[in-house]
Amino acid sequence: MISFKNVAKKFGPSIIALEDINLEIQEGEFVFLVGPSGAGKSTLLRLLSREYLPTSGKVLVAGEDLAKIKSSQIPLYRRKIGFVFQDFKLLEDRTVFENVALSLQVRGIIDHEIDKEVEKTLKLFEIWERRNLFPRQLSGGEAQRTAIARAVIGKPKVVLADEPTGDLDPQTAWSVIQLLGEINSWGTTVVMATHNKEIVDTQKRRVVSLKEGKIIKDNKEGKYEIH
């Protein structure tokens, strides 16, 4: 599903963000990316979102070389991916319902279909009661659930989550992980960058450890190891 082949990413001549990355992620996998700050986790996710292009090597998603996607086709590619962020990135002047609906609106889906789909998703994520509230009126957990609902309502093949539990209390963080696990159980590939040792250690999922831009460990049922 996702393939990094000899990927390097440099910023300017001296800053090496990623180096010699070879990584294969199968369809339906749940992968944790761990590592200290500056290890290259976010850069790796940004290569997948096609915000960055690799300096060398290839990044392929579903067999498609991301460097070869034309600018006009990037939105179509991104509709296959769901993004979840640490700071939620919800649109502040839109309600929960509108934030989630936006994901379908950008796809050009008709209003009637959007209403039905958003209702179904918000009920599934247990935030239907909060549909008319604005992001500032939500708790951290509710905001993140809204963000995840927005990420998955378009039925993406891959969900990229960049520190989704970073701003949440432990209990809420666990509920977010359960939610991502459930999404993974539908067959969606989930790649999650995190610093949360407790979550990684108890999940018994594949863990890719990065350090100074290189993969130092890649274990099937790994632990949080960054040395």
Next chain:
Amino acid sequence: MVIFNFVKKNIRRTPYQALTATMAMFLAFLAFSSFLLLALGSQKVLRFYESKPQTIAFFKDGTKNEDIQAIQDALNSTGRVTKFKYVSKEEALEIYRERNKNNPMLLELVTANILPASLEISALTPDDLKPIAEVLRKEPVVEEVVFPEDVVAQLAQATKFIRTIGGSIVGFLITFSTIIIVMIIGFKIRLKREEIETMKLMGASTWFIRMPFIIEGIIYALIGAIIGWLANYFMIWYFEPILVDGNNLFYFEISQILLPVSPIFMLELLMAQVVVAILVGGLGSLLAVRRYLHL
């Protein structure tokens, strides 16, 4: 529909900027429609005088019909005349009464005796007016000769002046308004940079992101244009009775040519302003989008 919801939220979120943009647009379009009306009006007056070249000879009291007939024969022989119209003292009084029907004071003071009889001579072309006037001035029974050679020259000069100055002012204001739109839309784009980034990651197309900003610019220009047009319509309505007032002969003559302003013409003016507004608003916001929105 989605894009219009975005526009609505953008405007509601920054109402003072929206007000500033609309007011700048209003001033620009008020000036635009005012100068356009002035230019078209003066052009129409000029054409009227040019298309109806006419000399008027006022006769001394006691002028006989034979004298007038002799003058008509002399003028006919020049081949420069298309029509004669004799206005007797009584007819002149009727015209005077009609023009001053709202002013009883003026009506009381004037009788047919103090008004001169006159002969209106329509010429083939404006160039014929001067030779006709020269013939008339030699006639001893003619008290005064009036022909609009000077009026035409002055009107032509005034029309040129209005076009040049008005065009320059309108050009400046349109440029100024476009820059205001660029600044306001540019500011809004910077304000929403994070949202735009999020929308890009959600797979929003370039035009899905750009279009609300472009429509917003067009809406400001359209509202300004419509309010400017309404203000002009109001001014015409307000000043019409003053122009029609018969006390000032010049105003009266002008008002006969220009008024009432046809609603069809005003609708055409509105349409013209709407087109210009779409161009100004669209161009301004498009420039802002190209300058500040890197997708």
